[in-house]
Amino acid sequence: MKRIDSVNARADVNGTGKKGFHDNADLAGQDATYLTPGWLNAIQEELANLLEMNSKVLNANNNAQLYDLLATEESLLALSSAVEDRLQQAQQDQETADNILQTQLQDAIELLQQQISNLSSGLASLYPKVIMAGVIKPGQATEIKKPDGSNISFLDTRYAIQIIPEGYHEGWGISRQDNRIGIDVFNRSGTARVGYSGNINWSILQTEGLTSSAGNGDYVYTGTPVVFPILAGESKSFLLIGAGGGAGSSRYEDLVANSNPAQLKGANGQDTYLSIDGTAIVFTAGGGKAGVGGVDGGSGQYINGTAGEGGLWTISGEYTSATRTNGQAGNATGANHKGAKTDSTGRGAGGDGANGYLTATEGFGGGAGEGARLSIIYTNNTANTQYARLYVGQSGKGEQSLLTTGENGAVVTPANYIVGGDGANGFARVSSAV
Incomplete structure (x- = not known):
């Protein structure tokens, strides 16, 4: 299709930029708009195409062909059908485009979510x-x-x-x-x-996350418990050794004037224990008991000290397996008044009793008992992380009640007095159970 473009076509007669026909009577010496072959051919072919492209043969004797084509029910239905087909195709094309866009958006969202998850996991695993x-x-x-x-x-x-x-x-x-x-x-x-x-x-x-190795290691006495996690389904192995007791001293006291002197003894060793927060589970390796001091009254009169008992183990609550050993009692003979010591490295050993202050075998202090030993495996059979609380016991001090402090702050030991030996601190070891 084209607009008339002859030399005297009237500009803007059909709107801005749209040439058209005009008689040009208002313009002196100007003819009316000329027809051109190009414009007439364009109009001809536009009209002819309506018929031919609808399978109609041009008939020079029928001036109603266009009317028949456009005004008959068949043609209107065909036109309506063509329009409907076009609309349906356009709708289908739009739905396809929408589906493609939706898929692309979903893929982009899933990729972003995965990247965020990876970033979050990465940050969560970074310590400290x-x-x-x-x-x-x-x-x-x-x-x-x-x-x-x-x-x-x-x-x-x-x-x-x-x-x-x-x-x-x-x-x-x-x-x-x-x-x-x-x-x-x-x-x-x-x-x-x-x-x-x-x-x-x-x-x-x-400094570290909740892993199966959390809490693993050796522990000694520090004065405070430590807390560490046990993951759901995880098993931990614990070696617990109670602290050793303090041993008895040796002192002089006139046994003629006082045949029943006060018994002076050291301090008991503390328990080493492990408990699980929020439960009644407690595993305890008891501390060794203190030895009692001896007295030498002179003139062949003396009272030998007595040994401290070994610590006892106790178990409260569930466990997987356990090896239990009560501590050995200390010694209280003239030949041997040392504390009990069965651990090869001396962990939880009882303190050695003091020798008699005049004669080693007379009026000696009793040896202290050692701490109990408990080797146990515990499994967290719950669905949640549990927290274990571990305390390592402090050794008992040997009997030293007669020591004093001088004006310069120095410790003063009275004459005819030997303090008892201190026990050894407890010990604990935590490891992942196989």
């Missing part, structure tokens, strides 16, 4: 990571408290504590408890310590 941080300002309590609802235990050695005082200072101390960490910071004024009053920056770092 800061889990808490803050600043303690002057006048505030110098402690860090566990957040409400958190299952963190500050006794868990996976959590490292860092503090940085903002000022000149001499030193600081940290004390762990289950739900808080106490902080003491000091500075120096001349030669006297005074309280610190500056800001204290602090952070808590998790």
Whole structure:
């Protein structure tokens, strides 16, 4: 199709940029718009194509062919059908395009989700990571408290504590408890310590994740329990040794004037134990008992000390397997008043009784008992992570009640007095059970 484009076609007669016919009577010397062969052929072919492309043969004797084509029901139906087919095809093409776009969007979302998951997993496996941080300002309590609802235990050695005082200072101390960490910071004024009053920056770092190796290792006495996780379905092997007791001393006392002197004895060794938080499960290797001191009254009169008993094991709750040994009692003979010691490295041994202060075999102190030994395997048969609490016992001190402190702070041992030997601290070993 084309618009008339003869030399005197009237510009913009049908709208801006649309030439057309005009008589040009308003223009002096201008003819009406000329017809051109090109325009007439274009009109002819446009009209002829309507018929021929609908399988109609041009008939020079029928001037109603276009009417017949466009006005008959058959033609209208054919046109309607063609329009409907075109609309359906357009709809199908749009649905196909939408489905392709939806698939592409879904694939992109899944890829993004996987990348986010990979990133999250990667970040979760990176240690150390800061889990808490803050600043303690002057006048505030110098402690860090566990957040409400958190299952963190500050006794868990996976959590490292860092503090940085903002000022000149001499030193600081940290004390762990289950739900808080106490902080003491000091500075120096001349030669006297005074309280610190500056800001204290602090952070808590998790140094490792919840893995099957968490908590594995050897433990000695530190004065506080340690806490570590046991994963669902995981088995742990524990070796627990109670601490040894303190031994008896040897002293002089006039047995003629007092034939029944007070019995002086050392301190018992502490238990080494493991418990599972939230349950009644407790495995205990009891500490050895202290030995009693001996007395030499002179003139052939003396009372020998007595030995301490060995520690006892106890088990409360479920376990997989166990090997249990009660501690041996100490010795209390003239030839042997040493503490019990059956562990090859002396762990949990009882202290040695003192020799008689005049004659080794007379008025000697009794040897102390050793700690019990417990080797046990525990399996977490629940669906949740459990937390084990382990405490290693402290050794009992030998009997030393008659020691005093001089004016210069030095320990003074009375004449005719020998203190008893200290016991050995307990021990624990944790490992993954096969």
